[in-house]
Amino acid sequence: MKLCRYGQDGAEKPGLLDGEGRLRDLSSHCSDLTAEMLSPEGLRRLTAVDPAGLPVVDGNPRFGIPFTGTSKYVCIGLNYSDHAEEAGLAVPSEPIIFLKAVSAMCGPDEPTIQPLGSTKLDWEVELGVVIGTKAQCVSEADALSHVAGYCLLNDVSERAFQMQSSQWDKGKGCDTFGPVGPWLVTADEVADPQALCMWLDVNGQRMQDGSTATMIFGVRTLVSYVSRHMTLMPGDIIATGTPPGVGMGQKPEPAFLKVGDVVTLGIEGLGEQTQRVISHPLAVR
Template structure:
């Protein structure tokens, strides 16, 4: 199943996309898709005939597929080719950092450049959504704690990032966390390590890879992170990006600027489409 939230910013309603790609409203079941309601929604949907929910007519903005999260965890350097292009050592264990939950952004909403930003970059990533509390779980059991998967654009400012290795600061500005369009449940995904992933900037392919190239698997990541913090329902984990980010471009990076358009696709998860815009206030 594909869970989503649709409607204007701040007024989103819970939705589900059926097998015929028809958006249906879940408001009679639940007020919104939140960390608190996600386990209930996942259980109830398995027991329901989705076709009984009302069809949503017309085109609607899609927001983040979950209203909020307690944690937005990210894994760095999880593709071998990306570690090489960044001229950084290949990690022996997952590199964990955080994006502020306040950076969450709809999959097609604008990415807003902070006024002091100088080196804005893109990162297409497979996102894991946690379905139930996970604490010190084994690799063998870890996939049982996954509610589904989503696309994440780990927007980053490299100027901020390499000011004394300030990764969290570089990745947490408002709008730096587009997620969605859906939470796609594992039964629709199959093997999460057989998914094509690509990103375009202004129609030009910048990243093109497959999740089979990840250094640490989904199960390894969930298990590893759960040994250092309790993962709650709805928590997001971005699993790293393949080669092709601006930082690694030769002979010189081409940073994002106002007016640029980004398009991201991960097989079975849908598409994101963002426009880069300017702002005058600080992030």
């Protein structure tokens, strides 16, 4: 099942995609798609809804974040060995955890605001893991039972900010640095989260072309590992890392985003996103 929220920012309605890819309005069955609805029981209730009986949404509405109630946006750094190599960093012996501010989250096609003072704005296509039930010190064997589904993410990064200290959060949590969606694809529709093709283009040029198969630490391991260090709650997101091809790693010189650039990205079965880089509203003109 592909769940979403659509409509004007702040007034989104719940929706789902039917078997023919048409957007259907779920408002008659729920007022919104909240973190509490991502539990197995909540998803069973939604699965029981016959899409054919729901109104078709015409046109091309804006997609918002697919669900509400995220308390933590957990990121995993350097989780692809070839990305670690292009960054000139050692392959980690255990997952590297950092946090992206929840306030960075936005709809999948919102403009990316270049922060004030930004000089090295970068891109990272990532698989997002969405938690459906509380996970605290769970085993790898049980880890996937806590996953509600998966979504497409762009871990937008400001490298100059990120590399100013050993803590990466400052370069990861700016407004609009967390596009999510367009959909939450429930776990039953993703046969193997370690076998998904992923890609990212900048101004129509392919920059990243990878697969979740080359993760160092897979989804099962990450959910278990993170749950030992912080309790994961329904609606929490784990961003699982990015394959090579980020701007920072381009040869012979790094290539960073500038105002007017358009980033398009996708993951097999999880949809696509498009963001245009715009100036910060307080930037000197």
